[in-house]
Amino acid sequence: MDDPWTGPTVGQVGELAVLDRIVRRLPAGAPALGPGDDCAVVAAPDGRFVVTTDMMVHGPDFRWAWSSPEDVGWKAAATNLSDVAAMGAVPSGLVIALAAPQDTPVAVLESFADGVRAAVDALAPGCGVVGGDLSTSATFTVSVTAFGDLGGRAPVLRSGARVGDVLAVSGDLGRAARGLARLFRDGVDTDGEPARSAVVASGADADPDVDRQRRPVPPIADGVHAATAGATAMLDLSDGLAIDAGRLARASGVTLDLDPEPRLDDLALHGGEDHGLLATFPPEVALPGGFRRLGAVVARGDADVVRGGEPVPTTGWDPYADWDGAAG
Amino acid sequence: MDDPWTGPTVGQVGELAVLDRIVRRLPAGAPALGPGDDCAVVAAPDGRFVVTTDMMVHGPDFRWAWSSPEDVGWKAAATNLSDVAAMGAVPSGLVIALAAPQDTPVAVLESFADGVRAAVDALAPGCGVVGGDLSTSATFTVSVTAFGDLGGRAPVLRSGARVGDVLAVSGDLGRAARGLARLFRDGVDTDGEPARSAVVASGADADPDVDRQRRPVPPIADGVHAATAGATAMLDLSDGLAIDAGRLARASGVTLDLDPEPRLDDLALHGGEDHGLLATFPPEVALPGGFRRLGAVVARGDADVVRGGEPVPTTGWDPYADWDGAAG
Numbered sequence: 001m002d003d004p005w006t007g008p009t010v011g012q013v014g015e016l017a018v019l020d021r022i023v024r025r026l027p028a029g030a031p032a033l034g035p036g037d038d039c040a041v042v043a044a045p046d047g048r049f050v051v052t053t054d055m056m057v058h059g060p061d062f063r064w065a066w067s068s069p070e071d072v073g074w075k076a077a078a079t080n081l082s083d084v085a086a087m088g089a090v091p092s093g094l095v096i097a098l099a100a101p102q103d104t105p106v107a108v109l110e111s112f113a114d115g116v117r118a119a120v121d122a123l124a125p126g127c128g129v130v131g132g133d134l135s136t137s138a139t140f141t142v143s144v145t146a147f148g149d150l151g152g153r154a155p156v157l158r159s160g161a162r163v164g165d166v167l168a169v170s171g172d173l174g175r176a177a178r179g180l181a182r183l184f185r186d187g188v189d190t191d192g193e194p195a196r197s198a199v200v201a202s203g204a205d206a207d208p209d210v211d212r213q214r215r216p217v218p219p220i221a222d223g224v225h226a227a228t229a230g231a232t233a234m235l236d237l238s239d240g241l242a243i244d245a246g247r248l249a250r251a252s253g254v255t256l257d258l259d260p261e262p263r264l265d266d267l268a269l270h271g272g273e274d275h276g277l278l279a280t281f282p283p284e285v286a287l288p289g290g291f292r293r294l295g296a297v298v299a300r301g302d303a304d305v306v307r308g309g310e311p312v313p314t315t316g317w318d319p320y321a322d323w324d325g326a327a328g
Numbered sequence: 329m330d331d332p333w334t335g336p337t338v339g340q341v342g343e344l345a346v347l348d349r350i351v352r353r354l355p356a357g358a359p360a361l362g363p364g365d366d367c368a369v370v371a372a373p374d375g376r377f378v379v380t381t382d383m384m385v386h387g388p389d390f391r392w393a394w395s396s397p398e399d400v401g402w403k404a405a406a407t408n409l410s411d412v413a414a415m416g417a418v419p420s421g422l423v424i425a426l427a428a429p430q431d432t433p434v435a436v437l438e439s440f441a442d443g444v445r446a447a448v449d450a451l452a453p454g455c456g457v458v459g460g461d462l463s464t465s466a467t468f469t470v471s472v473t474a475f476g477d478l479g480g481r482a483p484v485l486r487s488g489a490r491v492g493d494v495l496a497v498s499g500d501l502g503r504a505a506r507g508l509a510r511l512f513r514d515g516v517d518t519d520g521e522p523a524r525s526a527v528v529a530s531g532a533d534a535d536p537d538v539d540r541q542r543r544p545v546p547p548i549a550d551g552v553h554a555a556t557a558g559a560t561a562m563l564d565l566s567d568g569l570a571i572d573a574g575r576l577a578r579a580s581g582v583t584l585d586l587d588p589e590p591r592l593d594d595l596a597l598h599g600g601e602d603h604g605l606l607a608t609f610p611p612e613v614a615l616p617g618g619f620r621r622l623g624a625v626v627a628r629g630d631a632d633v634v635r636g637g638e639p640v641p642t643t644g645w646d647p648y649a650d651w652d653g654a655a656g
Binding site for chain 1: 369458463
């Protein structure tokens with residue numbers, strides 16, 4: 001693969017030419033009206049649409065030493081598609097705003113677009129990028145907004161879990177965090193700074209867990225499968241099973257009781273960025289798609305989440321309080 | 329007014345408390361389902377929705393020496409609402425992603441939210457902020473995505489102008505640019521750096537044109553008025569009358585012939601950020617709302633826009649090529 005960090009910069013090429021080179025690489029989908037006007041027009045056959053937005057910032061959210069531009073494009077699309085799936089909706093479109101420093105090679109933006117396309121093709125085929133905005137910033141920043149159609153179904157909220165329901169998950173647990181831990185351990189130079197050369201030399205570059213950290217694979221189709229099967233509550237696992245289960249428990253006014261088996265290790269319990277789906281189902285429902293049982297919904301006790309009668313801590317990462325300012 | 333640049337910072341207060349303090353200040357609107365889940369649910373009675381996204385970055389798009397946090401909130405909302413109006417749609421919701429440095433006072437984010445609310449209350453009452461995302465960045469960045477409902481009407485595109493139509497505008501021409509020119513002249517210190525003290529001392533702070541630069545007042549309701557009256561093409565004036573008229577002309581395959589009167593000066597022709605609406609109407613239509621005649625649509629010639637037989641230049645600002653890197 002050619003190194004995208006070479007060649008003419010966006011400042012040299014100018015906005016229109018950059019746009020032209022990016023747009024042709026993005027998945028077009030089938031919007032009612034695509035880019036070119038002040039707005040795109042997107043079909044909403046349901047008469048409602050779901051919408052989510054998420055910003056990825058160089059430094060706290062990704063580092064060029066550890067992620068390629070294509071990885072960042074993939075992740076920006078995948079994480080937003082996952083939020084759409086978590087409502088039980090089918091992704092219907094994305095808009096992407098991107099701000100890059102003026103000395104960014106155009107090839108970096110092209111690779112980013114390739115990553116968006118790869119993620120959409122793999123995870124939500126038919127969903128297109130219907131619009132966007134290109135800006136300049138000292139800090140590389142991506143903001144994705146994703147839409148979905150509910151197909152006449154009620155949205156699956158966090159607040160619907162009922163005592164007696166089964167707690168189940170679809171997707172990875174702890175893999176993205178294991179990959180991130182490997183990068184923090186092996187992907188740094190002798191001063192502890194993120195370094196691309198260390199990622200390659202250590203073999204971390206070929207580690208499948210590192211790949212999952214860079215390119216999460218949320219089980220998008222299982223969102224609709226869960227809704228159709230009668231899921232009572234659902235959310236996307238972005239901050240780790242324990243903290244996200246805590247959110248579902250509090251929203252529903254219940255406690256979630258994890259089974260002794262499978263025995264979940266600390267990474268599975270507390271590792272973030274897997275973007276699996278956590279859902280609750282009535283006990284008589286056969287778990288659909290890739291869902292597997294993790295526990296049961298019980299009456300609200302002192303803790304949000306328990307295992308073997310013991311509370312499971314449900315705290316996690318706070319970007320304002322916890323980011324160390326490093327950008328690598 | 330209290331100085332928002334004081335008090336505890338977002339890094340000290342933490343994400344949840346910051347969110348809590350912001351959300352209560354934002355206009356709630358009437359979404360089918362508000363914040364709190366992975367997605368918001370927004371009504372789309374038309375069965376389609378229009379969507380636009382726009383990122384505002386500290387440095388190229390605004391400077392704290394010249395704009396208050398409330399100004400930035402107003403402008404971020406107003407510019408996106410204007411794009412919705414330019415399709416002939418009624419704004420139905422906004423999502424806002426915001427990234428702030430960790431040392432930003434929480435009061436800055438609260439003031440930003442107050443500005444969003446003021447703009448929505450003034451320009452599109454009933455339209456709410458249905459969701460968002462809060463992040464950390466070395467560069468203060470706001471990304472707004474706005475939605476609108478077409479109410480069963482066809483979207484008004486840039487490409488529909490026909491020979492014989494009347495060219496008309498609603499809203500300011502040149503005021504925002506006059507305000508910006510004043511800030512560049514009077515709002516700088518002896519080294520030419522943007523300085524709040526100079527803005528106040530020079531009286532620029534009380535200049536109504538400066539106010540329009542900071543807080544554009546797009547004629548949102550005139551978007552629907554134009555669509556209902558039968559506008560054949562329309563767009564939002566963001567980069568200046570000449571460059572935006574050029575876009576409409578090229579998309580429609582026509583030339584726009586400006587009347588000798590009113591005589592438009594250079595600021596009216598080439599000044600950006602007014603966020604008025606430029607539209608074309610069949611000749612028999614009585615111009616609706618605040619629209620006034622500027623010229624006529626004629627057969628495609630060598631130039632996109634002409635006046636008195638002479639071509640009007642239709643070039644403008646390119647953020648990649650033209651931003652000087654200053655952030656003030």
